[in-house]
């Protein structure tokens with residue numbers, strides 16, 4: 001569970017948001033919505049311990065967080081295969097027993113993300129959707145209870161976006177994974193998420209999914 005109490009963030013004199021109060025329950029699929037610069041990434045960074053808060057509290061029960069970043073361009077001659085790339089998130093160990101368990105875990109994750117048949121494909125030659133699945137698999141390797149998707153679908157075409165979101169939905173439903181989806185996409189919010197947290201006027205509002213409207217996705221603050 002994630003609980004924010006009067007959470008405030010300033011960069012120097014610039015107020016990003018103030019007095020955020022919200023709760024995210026285990027197993028929820030939440031969208032984090034708001035205009036450019038409203039503080040979505042900053043909030044997520046505070047959640048992951050990468051950025052400090054100015055005041056208030058943000059409590060996260062002892063849970064591991066997996067982070068799937070925005071789509072990245074990868075050179076065509078990037079030297080790792082999909083499986084080798086996913087493996088980067090495994091800590092090196094001399095223990096043979098630990099290595100055996102890591103390999104089993106890797107296989108399970110590759111299966112869950114439907115990457116087994118693609119494992120030897122060079123990452124640089126993989127399609128946008130396949131790359132995104134590889135980032136997802138890498139994030140899942142730490143067995144997170146919370147998954148953050150940072151506009152992960154932004155530059156994918158509609159069909160591929162849906163495939164990725166279907167997969168995340170499957171993980172959310174089967175394993176009670178909490179998902180926080182940072183997005184500017186109205187359709188995906190409506191189709192996949194249970195609730196929206198909307199940044200507005202430097203604070204945050206919880207919006208029932210039935211009340212989420214296209215207007216909330218307009219970019220002007």
Ligand SMILES: Nc1ncnc2c1ncn2[C@@H]1O[C@H](COP(=O)(O)OP(=O)(O)OP(=O)(O)O)[C@@H](O)[C@H]1O
Pocket residue numbers: 011016034035036037038039040041042043
């Ligand atoms: N390290 C930093 N130092 C100073 N200002 C920052 C820093 N990081 C972010 N900001 C500012 O804080 C505000 C919120 O930025 P943030 O990236 O959280 O917005 P966002 O809602 O994620 O935007 P977008 O939808 O464009 O990704 C912006 O005005 C940004 O310029």
